[in-house]
Amino acid sequence: MNFNLHLKCEVCSNTIRLKVYAGYEPKNSFSYSCPECKIRITGHLIWNDNLEESFIKEFSCINAKNTVEFEKESHVLQVATEFYTDKIKKFDPNDPTLYLSPFMMESISFELKRRKQRFVSNVTENFSNDYKVSNRLWQLYKMENYKYLNRQLLSNKFVEPVLLGEILKIDYSDKLLEVLYKPFLPFLIESKKIPELINIRNQLSYLKKNHSAELHQLKIDLEELLNYSEAELILLLDNFSKYYSYIWPIILSTSLNTEDIDEIKEKKGILTTDFQDLKNYYVEAFEVLASALPILLGIQNIKFRKSRNIFHESNVKKFKNINSIIDYHHNVRKKGYKIQFFEEENMFSSYDITKVLNNEIRNSIGHYSYNVESDQQLIHFIDGKKTCNLYLIEFADLLLQTFYATFFTFEVVFFLKNNV
Numbered sequence: 180m181n182f183n184l185h186l187k188c189e190v191c192s193n194t195i196r197l198k199v200y201a202g203y204e205p206k207n208s209f210s211y212s213c214p215e216c217k218i219r220i221t222g223h224l225i226w227n228d229n230l231e232e233s234f235i236k237e238f239s240c241i242n243a244k245n246t247v248e249f250e251k252e253s254h255v256l257q258v259a260t261e262f263y264t265d266k267i268k269k270f271d272p273n274d275p276t277l278y279l280s281p282f283m284m285e286s287i288s289f290e291l292k293r294r295k296q297r298f299v300s301n302v303t304e305n306f307s308n309d310y311k312v313s314n315r316l317w318q319l320y321k322m323e324n325y326k327y328l329n330r331q332l333l334s335n336k337f338v339e340p341v342l343l344g345e346i347l348k349i350d351y352s353d354k355l356l357e358v359l360y361k362p363f364l365p366f367l368i369e370s371k372k373i374p375e376l377i378n379i380r381n382q383l384s385y386l387k388k389n390h391s392a393e394l395h396q397l398k399i400d401l402e403e404l405l406n407y408s409e410a411e412l413i414l415l416l417d418n419f420s421k422y423y424s425y426i427w428p429i430i431l432s433t434s435l436n437t438e439d440i441d442e443i444k445e446k447k448g449i450l451t452t453d454f455q456d457l458k459n460y461y462v463e464a465f466e467v468l469a470s471a472l473p474i475l476l477g478i479q480n481i482k483f484r485k486s487r488n489i490f491h492e493s494n495v496k497k498f499k500n501i502n503s504i505i506d507y508h509h510n511v512r513k514k515g516y517k518i519q520f521f522e523e524e525n526m527f528s529s530y531d532i533t534k535v536l537n538n539e540i541r542n543s544i545g546h547y548s549y550n551v552e553s554d555q556q557l558i559h560f561i562d563g564k565k566t567c568n569l570y571l572i573e574f575a576d577l578l579l580q581t582f583y584a585t586f587f588t589f590e591v592v593f594f595l596k597n598n599v
């Protein structure tokens with residue numbers, strides 16, 4: 180079902196038609212620039228639980244008003260939480276998309292449509308509660324409050340009750356990893372990341388069997404960083420819990436291999452969010468993931484050369500004063516250089532470090548040296564002499580890659596911290 184609103188800009192009085200498609204997400208956010216005066220207009224609409232009473236439970240908008248007066252509409256915008264939509268376009272009464280819903284226009288198989296719906300409705304129904312519980316249990320674990328942690332693990336069915344008189348035996352580190360994963364499992368399963376995570380676990384347990392003394396030294400060298408990284412990675416998961424519902428089309432199309440972002444990026448976009456709202460999540464993810472690189476590099480050195488302190492020969496040539504993992508941690512200050520150590524080899528094949536951690540994009544955001552063509556949803560990143568252009572949906576995909584990278588990194592951090 181499509182619902183039409185007429186939004187009149189409070190700055191220039193230009194009116195646009197906002198079509199909102201009722202999908203599985205009850206809350207529909209939108210964000211666009213007024214086609215006339217370019218002011219940023221943002222807001223949200225929440226559907227009523229019972230659509231027979233009235234459609235809208237809550238509507239709020241900054242810089243434009245929902246008007247019932249007849250006004251000539253200059254443009255039309257489609258908001259749909261779960262679908263890519265056309266970018267802002269001129270109002271044309273003969274345009275068939277005015278009357279068809281994104282669901283009807285989507286040209287994928289019925290089976291895929293069903294899978295998409297199941298995925299979204301599963302997350303919509305369970306995520307917020309699962310995430311609340313997982314957060315609570317993690318807090319109790321970090322405070323070592325085992326009395327209440329045990330009770331919570333039992334009441335949330337993470338462990339089986341034991342008979343009276345028997346002692347509840349829990350391997351806390353394993354159990355808490357399971358707790359932490361639970362709310363995010365639908366995302367990891369649908370995007371087929373679970374086998375990749377298992378692959379990392381297998382590689383790590385092989386290292387433990389064969390190089391345990393060296394791993395232990397690495398743990399001692401990086402102890403502070405391990406604690407810091409663990410806490411910060413948890414914050415990145417919290418960030419994901421805040422932004423995932425705005426980037427559903429990207430999550431769905433990349434997980435289920437429906438649309439190819441490269442093919443549609445010029446025509447299609449998303450109106451549920453904009454670059455302003457997403458950019459800082461990328462900067463934070465970049466900082467945290469790049470800070471954790473010494474942990475990954477130490478493990479990689481052990482895997483390929485049996486010592487945490489022996490680097491790939493190309494890095495030995497390029498960085499002559501870096502002779503140990505501690506040197507790398509403390510003396511390779513620029514994160515861009517830290518990332519370069521993964522150019523020649525990367526044991527974490529499913530986490531393309533040099534691609535996911537884009538130093539130019541991070542700098543461009545950090546220095547506010549970017550331009551946004553809002554109608555096109557195109558961002559020009561400028562870092563010194565280097566430039567790079569990404570459409571909003573490409574940028575959102577990059578952000579999504581940092582979410583998966585958080586789990587790959589977390590696996591390594593958690594392993595070194597708890598299993599070595």
Ligand SMILES: [Zn+2]
Binds near residue numbers: 188189191192193217
């Ligand atoms: Zn305006």
